Amino acid sequence: MSQSLLELQSVSKSFGGLRVINDVSFAVEKGSRTALIGPNGAGKTTLFNLISGVYDLDAGSISIDGMDISHMPAHKRCRFGLSRSFQNIRLMPHLSTVENVMLGQHSRSSLPGQLFPIGIGRNRSVREAEDALQSAGLNTYPGQIVADLPYGVQKRIEVVRALMAKPKLLLLDEPAAGLNATETDALLDLLTQISATGVTLLVVEHDMHFVSRLCQDVVVLNFGEKIFHGTPQSAQQEPAVLEAYLGTDHVA
Amino acid sequence: MSGYLSAQLSILCLNIIIAYAIFLPAATGQLNLGAGGFAIIGGYVGGYLNSSFDGLGWAMSVSIPVAALITAIIAFALSFPILRTRGVYMVLATFAFAEVVAGIVLNLEVVGGAAGFPVDGHADLKILAPITIAVIVFCWFLLSTRFGLAMRSVHDDENVATLFGINVRWIRVAAFTLGGLLGGLYGALYGHQYNYIEVQNWNVLFNIYVLLYVLLGGTQTPFGPLVGALFFTVVPELLRALGESLNSELIADGRFALFGILIVLMMVFRPEGIVTRTLLERLSGRKTQEAVT
Incomplete structure (x- = not known):
């Protein structure tokens, strides 16, 4: 039986009057490799920042391994098995x-x-x-x-x-961005190796080819809302996802 | 040892201690322009505890550590409001702290007000030198621990440091408090070295100079304040000696102008301080990767 490691329930976050994350819920299974994708400005990095504690939630809850971390200070969260990398090198x-x-x-x-x-x-x-x-x-x-x-x-x-940090859940924010083909392959090897040791991966990535090579699960965000959760193959046939990426005209 | 040399070495010891007092918070990215505030508290508490006529008449071996501890406690309490500020505002807040302390002591008749305060016990170079070495070793050790790694991480990127489990506020408070401890130690030792203290010893210029020791020496490694304090203590004296031996009034009288030009040049060519990580790497002779590939 598979168990979920990370659980988001009705997570919302606004900056001023702008609702950046709206009622997002999903679960990431233990040991899985999940991608978080969506067009620019969909709220992927904001969601990462909410999970890792850079921002505080407005509503909803986040738990890791059954432990509610919704309002835990950021510096305590990594003791509960959370670790991350950054979109721009930090x-x-x-x-x-x-x-x-x-x-x-x-x-x-x-x-x-x-x-x-x-x-x-x-x-x-x-x-x-x-x-x-x-x-x-x-x-x-x-x-x-x-x-x-x-x-x-x-x-x-x-x-x-x-x-x-010996994490249970590793959040990777666009790990392949700006890498050439050889570097991407080296990264893919590294991530597969990490996943094999039982670490759960949640990856923000734009490169769908990279995503389909690495992940079994895809969560798609658009304008702060979750519009899809399934396999990478079915994501590419889902009308809502195509519409978000390409616009309505292209949806047959 | 000549009187001149031992006097200069005593000044050097004192300057090194106060440089480390400001270095510890600077290593976590906090600019502290309040060195004088700590020095005044340490100096007057130490003096009052020691003086047998106006004060409590405690032995020097007790008055100095107690003065340092009391300064540390005040620094700890003060760190909470002061560490809410950032960057240039923190410079202003610490500067204001030093001015407030100076203002209070100037009006405190118990310790002589503006007339200054005599201190009984004399701390000569035999006492100053070992304490200074202990301070250097302590700071060097502290920076080599995981706590020191956390301090340097907070300096570089506090948000990332937080995400890796570092309690940024606690690191800052600890660095500021330890700085207060060393600042109080400096003040007490100063009082016992010169046996007379007045608030004017620790004026605005003093605060600026101490911060310059640290910034020009470099905040990245524990060698920075040592080099900075050495530079600021020794170079003006060397310029004086040079002026005397050349019989040049220009150098003898204008040595502070020359010194100022030197500081400006250093800021242009070594903006991160004299001692940086890259410099140490080069000196230790490690090959850089570029040279190999």
Whole structure:
């Protein structure tokens, strides 16, 4: 029997008079790979920000693994198995690659552990971060300041950092945006590998080809409302989805 | 050791301590222009506790730590309203704090008001130097812990830091409070070094200079304030010596103008401070990836 890991119930959010997310409900099954798609401005990133706690909900509820996190402060949420990457790269520009990855371990550290030196020598935290970089094929850059690294590499470092929190649910905001074909394949490998370890993926992505290669499930948003939830194949035949993307004239 | 040298070394020690007091909040991205406020509280509390005639007559070994602790407690209480402000408004808020403290002490007859306050116990270089080294080691250690990593993450991007489980407010409060502790320590040591304190020692210029130690030294690594304080203490003296040996009135009299030009040049060429991560990486001789590929 499959269980849902993430559950959104009638989630709504307005900015000023503009209703950006309107009564959205869906569930993401444990261990699944779900894509969140929709035209520009549909509210995908806003929904991510609501789930991760950047914004507070106006109405509705969000729960992860049965735990209601609707109004939990953002810094507590990742302790309950939530981690994410960002649409625009948000690595810490003044930290090295390893330090950025080690930031992902923060939610697993205790207060006394935070006063233990991790910047001197090679201790367990450093080794763990280096191993994670190595298994993602990024072992050549540990000591470098991330601002100097290529775009595709930074994108993958973000994923590795997010994984360091040992999440149950990984939110990825346009992980393939701006990557070339080879980099996209490397990312796809990495994500499949992550999914195989039991981590549930929720991915915002524009590239439908990428989505159909990675995900079994698609949620489509348009103007802040959920208009479809099903397989990628059936999404491409759904009139409401075609209308949202292409306009009414194209719907036969 | 000549009197001049030990006097200069004492000033250097004191400047390094106050530089670290401002560095700790700066490492989390907070600009604190209120160094003088902490120094006045630490100086006067330390002096009052120690002075046997006007004060309580406690031993120096007690008055100095207690003064630092009291300053830290005040900094902690104050951090909540002050940390609600951001950027230039935080600069103004901390500056206002320093002015308020100065104004209060100037009108406090118990500690002599504008006439200043004499302090009994003398802390010479033998006391200052080990404490300074301890402060440097403490800050360097703190920055190498996970707590330090969290501080630097908050500096770079507080929103992302929050999403990875860092309690940004707590990190800021802690950094500001620890800064207050070191600021109070500085004030108390200063009082015991010169055995006389007045509010004018810690005026607006002082606040600006200390912030410059930190910003010009660099906020990215714990070496920054050390280099900044060294630069600001040693270079004006070197310029003085240079002027005397060349018998040049231009250099001797205009050394602060020259020093000002030097500061402007540094801001142009090293806007992130003298010591940056990239500089350390280069110095440690690690090959950059560009060189390999």
